[in-house]
Amino acid sequence: xxxxxxxxxxxxxxxxxxxxxxxxxxxxxxxxxxxxxxxxxxxxxxxxxxxxxxxxxxxxxxxxxxxxxxxxxxxxxxxxxxxxxxxxxxxxxxxxxxxxxxxxxxxxxxxxxxxxxxxxxxxxxxxxxxxxxxxxxxxxxxxxxxxxxxxxxxxxxxxxxxxxxxxxxxxxxxxxxxxxxxxxxxxxxxxxxxxxxxxxxxxxxxxxxxxxxxxxxxxxxxxxxxxxxxxxxxxxxxxxxxxxxxxxxxxxxxxxxxxxxxxxxxxxxxxxxxxxxxxxxxxxxxxxxxxxxxxxxxxxxxxxxxxxxxxxxxxxxxxxxxxxxxxxxxxxxxxxxxxxxxxxxxxxxxxxxxxxxxxxxxxxxxxxxxxxxxxxxxxxxxxx
Amino acid sequence: xxxxxxxxxxxxxxxxxxxxxxxxxxxxxxxxxxxxxxxxxxxxxxxxxxxxxxxxxxxxxxxxxxxxxxxxxxxxxxxxxxxxxxxxxxxxxxxxxxxxxxxxxxxxxxxxxxxxxxxxxxxxxxxxxxxxxxxxxxxxxxxxxxxxxxxxx
Numbered sequence: 001x002x003x004x005x006x007x008x009x010x011x012x013x014x015x016x017x018x019x020x021x022x023x024x025x026x027x028x029x030x031x032x033x034x035x036x037x038x039x040x041x042x043x044x045x046x047x048x049x050x051x052x053x054x055x056x057x058x059x060x061x062x063x064x065x066x067x068x069x070x071x072x073x074x075x076x077x078x079x080x081x082x083x084x085x086x087x088x089x090x091x092x093x094x095x096x097x098x099x100x101x102x103x104x105x106x107x108x109x110x111x112x113x114x115x116x117x118x119x120x121x122x123x124x125x126x127x128x129x130x131x132x133x134x135x136x137x138x139x140x141x142x143x144x145x146x147x148x149x150x151x152x153x154x155x156x157x158x159x160x161x162x163x164x165x166x167x168x169x170x171x172x173x174x175x176x177x178x179x180x181x182x183x184x185x186x187x188x189x190x191x192x193x194x195x196x197x198x199x200x201x202x203x204x205x206x207x208x209x210x211x212x213x214x215x216x217x218x219x220x221x222x223x224x225x226x227x228x229x230x231x232x233x234x235x236x237x238x239x240x241x242x243x244x245x246x247x248x249x250x251x252x253x254x255x256x257x258x259x260x261x262x263x264x265x266x267x268x269x270x271x272x273x274x275x276x277x278x279x280x281x282x283x284x285x286x287x288x289x290x291x292x293x294x295x296x297x298x299x300x301x302x303x304x305x306x307x308x309x310x311x312x313x314x315x316x317x318x319x320x321x322x323x324x325x326x327x328x329x330x331x332x333x334x335x336x337x338x339x340x341x342x343x344x345x346x347x348x349x350x351x352x353x354x355x356x357x358x359x360x361x362x363x364x365x366x367x368x369x370x371x372x373x374x375x376x377x378x379x380x381x382x383x384x
Numbered sequence: 385x386x387x388x389x390x391x392x393x394x395x396x397x398x399x400x401x402x403x404x405x406x407x408x409x410x411x412x413x414x415x416x417x418x419x420x421x422x423x424x425x426x427x428x429x430x431x432x433x434x435x436x437x438x439x440x441x442x443x444x445x446x447x448x449x450x451x452x453x454x455x456x457x458x459x460x461x462x463x464x465x466x467x468x469x470x471x472x473x474x475x476x477x478x479x480x481x482x483x484x485x486x487x488x489x490x491x492x493x494x495x496x497x498x499x500x501x502x503x504x505x506x507x508x509x510x511x512x513x514x515x516x517x518x519x520x521x522x523x524x525x526x527x528x529x530x531x532x533x534x535x536x537x
Contacts (some may be wrong), residue, residue, distance in 0.1 A: 015490060050491060062493050086493055092451035096493060109492045114489035141494070146440045147449035152450070186449065188440065189476055244476055278478050337480035340462040383487045 011054065018047040019114045021121075021379040030369050031362035032351065033124070042069040044121060044379070046112060048081070060086045066112060074252065081112075081134060096139045103139070103156065103182060104131055106193055106239040106252055114381040118248075118283045118335050120347045121377070123270035125289040125327060126254050130263070131235070135160040135178055154182040156197075166263055169321045172204030175233075177195045193239040201258065203229040208262070211314060218311075223297040227318055231259030247275045248283075265292040279337040284330070291326040292308070293319065325353035327371075341384060347377040423522040424470050426534040427527055429456070429511050436535045442474050445518055447485065448495035457498035458507050458519035467502075470520045 021044035023035040025273075030036070034043030047070035054060045066083035084098030099107035107122045108131075114120065118246035137158015144151055159176040180197030208227050215224035239252040253269040267290045296319045300312040334348035353359025353371030363369050416470050426442060428435060437445075444450065446457045449500040460467040462479060473481060507519045511531055518534075527533060 017487065019493060048491065052493075082493065084493065088453070092450060101492070103492075106495060110488045113487050113491045116484050116491070118484075143450035145441065145444050148440050150440075150444045150449040150451075186444070207408070236422065241483055245472060245478055248481075276478050276480070279480055335480070337483070340479065340483050343480070383483075383490075 013052045013054070014050065015052075015384065016047065016049040017113050017115055017383045019112075019379060019381045020045045021377060023378075024376045025373060026376070027369065027373040029364055029367060030373070032360055032373070032375060033121075033128075035375060040176070044114075044377075045069060048112060050082070056089050057262070062086065065279060092143050094143075096142045097137075099134060099136050100139055100156070100158070102131065102134060102135050102160075102180075103154065104180070104195065104197060104235060105237050105254055106241070108133070112379065113383070114345075114379065115341070115343055115383045118272070118274060118281050118345075118377045119285065119331065119333060120345050123252075123268075123272075123285060123287040123329075123331075124288045125268040125329070126252055126371040128272060128325075128360070129254075129256060129266055129268070130164050130166045131256065132160050132164055132173070132175065133163060135175070137178065148187065152182075152184045154184070156180045169205075169262075169318075174202040174204065175199045189242055189244050191239075191241040193237070193241075195237045195288045196234065198232065198234045201233045201260070203260070203262075205229060208318060211311075211318070214311065215315070220297070220299045223299045223315060225375075226261035226297050227315065228260060229262075231253060233258040233260075233263070245276065248281075248311075249273050261294045262318055264294060264322070266290070267292075280339075281335040282333070283335070284332050286330055288328045289326045295319075325360040327359045328352040328354075343381045345377075345379045345381065347375075349375045349377075351375060409424055413527055421524045424466060424473065425525075425527075425531050426518065426536065427508075427521050427531050428518045428534050429530070429531050431516055433532055435512060435532065439474060439536060442518075442536075443476065446475055446498060447482075448489050448497075452495060454516055456517045458510055458513055459498040459500045460504070460507065461500055461502050464502075466520065474520070 015256050016224050020041060022039050022041050023043065024039050025035040025037055028037050034040060040380060045067060048064060048066045050062065050064040052060055052062045062082060062084055063080070065079050066081045067079055080099065081194065082099060084096045084100055087095045087097070089095070094100055103109045105126055105129065107117060110116050111122050111127050135158040137156060139156040141152055141154045158178050160178065161174040161292055162172070163170060164173050169370040176199070178197065178199040180195065182193065182195040184191065184193045208229055212224050212227050212229070215227070233256070235254060235255045235256045237252065240250070242249040250272040251270065254267070256266045268288070270285055270287035272283055300308055302309055302312055329349050329351050331347055331349040333345060337345045338344055351373055353361055359371050361369070361371060426437065441451060445455045446450050469480070471477060471482065475482065489495045499510065501510065504521055504525060507521065508528065508531070511517050511519055512528060521527070
C-alpha cells in the first residue's frame with residue numbers, strides 16, 4: 001500500500017486507445033468512406049499511443065501517435081497527432097505549445113478516440129469536412145468556477161501545411177495566422193460551446209494558378225478572381241450537450257466560409273437524443289449538410305475558337321470538382337459499456353446523398369446508383 | 385428487388401435490437417444490486433473550517449472543472465456502491481459517461497481523472513497527507529479531527 005502521497009508524480013506515463021470497426025454498405029459496386037458490400041475493418045480501425053512526462057507540477061511534455069491501416073489524420077501523414085509542452089502557471093491557466101490537434105468543433109480534437117462518444121463515427125457532415133486536423137502553435141485555456149457554473153475561454157494561434165481534399169479535388173495547402181476562440185459554459189447538466197476561427201489559406205494547385213494567370217492575361221478578370229487560391233477562411237460553431245442519468249441530448253451547428261470561389265460555403269448540423277440503461281446507451285441522430293457552391297463566371301465566350309472553348313471547359317471543371325460532399329443521414333445505435341474501459345457498439349445508418357454530387361460515395365461512371373443506401377457498423381472501443 | 389432489400393434491412397435491424405434488448409435485461413439486474421441508499425458526506429483537508437461547496441462545485445471538482453486543480457478529488461474504484469451513490473446523487477452522470485469524458489480529457493491533454501483507492505481507509509490516509517484533497521465518505525464513519533466535513537449549500 002502507498003504510504004507517501006504527492007499531488008503529482010515525477011515520471012513517465014503511458015496510455016492509449018484502440019478501435020476495431022467493421023462496416024458493411026448495402027449497395028453493390030459503390031464505396032462509402034471505404035465501406036463496400038462486404039465487411040471491411042480497415043477504414044476506421046486504429047490504435048493511438050500517448051506518452052506523457054511530468055517534469056514538475058507546472059510543466060509536462062506529451063506525445064501521441066496514431067496508427068491506422070490506411071492513412072493518418074495528421075496533415076503531414078506522419079502519424080504524430082500531438083507533440084507538445086504543457087505549462088500550468090496557475091490553477092486557472094493551462095498553456096500548450098507544439099503540434100496540436102485543431103479544436104475547431106466539440107469533438108474535433110478527439111474524433112479518433114471512439115470511447116469518448118456514443119457513436120461509432122462522429123456525424124461526418126460536421127467532422128469530415130475539408131478542415132485539417134492538426135496545427136503547430138499555441139493553445140491557452142483560462143477556466144473559472146462559481147457556485148452555479150463553470151466557464152472556460154480558450155484561444156489558439158498557429159499555422160499548418162499539408163494535404164486536404166475539397167470534394168474530389170485533392171490539394172496541398174498552407175494556413176497561417178490561424179486564430180481561434182472557444183467559449184464554454186457548464187451549468188448543471190448542460191454545456192454550451194461557441195467557437196470561431198480565422199486563417200489565411202493558400203492552396204497549392206499549379207494547374208489552377210496557371211489558369212488564373214491565363215484568365216488574367218486574357219482580361220477575364222472576374223473569372224481569374226473566382227479561381228484564386230489565396231484568401232481568408234473562417235468557421236463558426238455552436239454546440240450544446242445535455243446529460244443526465246437517464247437520457248442525453250447533443251446538437252451542433254457549424255459553418256465554414258472562405259474568400260475562395262472554388263471552396264464552397266458549408267453549413268452542417270446534427271441532433272442526437274439518447275437514453276441510458278446502464279451499461280447500455282441507445283441513441284438516434286439526424287444529420288444534414290447544406291453546401292452553397294459559388295457559381296462560375298460566364299465571361300469566356302464559347303464557339304469562337306477551340307482554345308477559348310478548352311479554357312472554358314477547364315475553368316468550369318474546377319468548379320465541378322471542388323463541390324464538397326453533402327449528405328443527409330439518420331443513425332440509430334447502441335453502445336454497451338462492457339468494462340469501465342471497453343465499449344462495444346452497433347450502428348445502422350440510412351444515407352441519402354445530395355443528388356448533384358458524389359456525397360462521400362465513390363460511384364463508378366456507368367452506375368445508376370441513386371445515392372440512397374444503408375450502412376451497418378459494429379465496433380469495439382478500448383482505452384488503456 | 386427493392387422490397388426484398390427493405391425486408392432484409394428490417395431483419396438486420398430487428399436482430400441488432402433483439403441482441404441489445406436481451407443484454408439490457410441482464411444489465412438492469414446488475415445495476416439494481418449495486419444501488420446503496422445511504423448518504424455520502426464530503427470531507428476536505430483544509431484549514432478553512434468555514435469552507436462550503438455547492439453541489440455544482442463538487443461536481444466540477446470531480447469532473448475536471450476550474451476548481452479541480454486547487455481541490456484534488458479522490459475517488460473509490462469503479463463499481464464501489466458508494467461511488468455509484470456519489471455519481472448518482474452529486475455528479476448526476478452514469479459511470480459510462482464519466483469514463484467517456486475522461487478519455488476525452490486525457491487524450492486532449494486537458495485534465496486527468498481523480499486518484500482512485502479501493503477502501504475508505506486508504507482514502508482517509510490520502511486526505512490526511514494532501515492539502516486541499518476532497519473525498520466522499522459514508523455517513524457514520526469516524527473522521528479524523530484534522531479533516532473537515534463540508535457543509536453543502
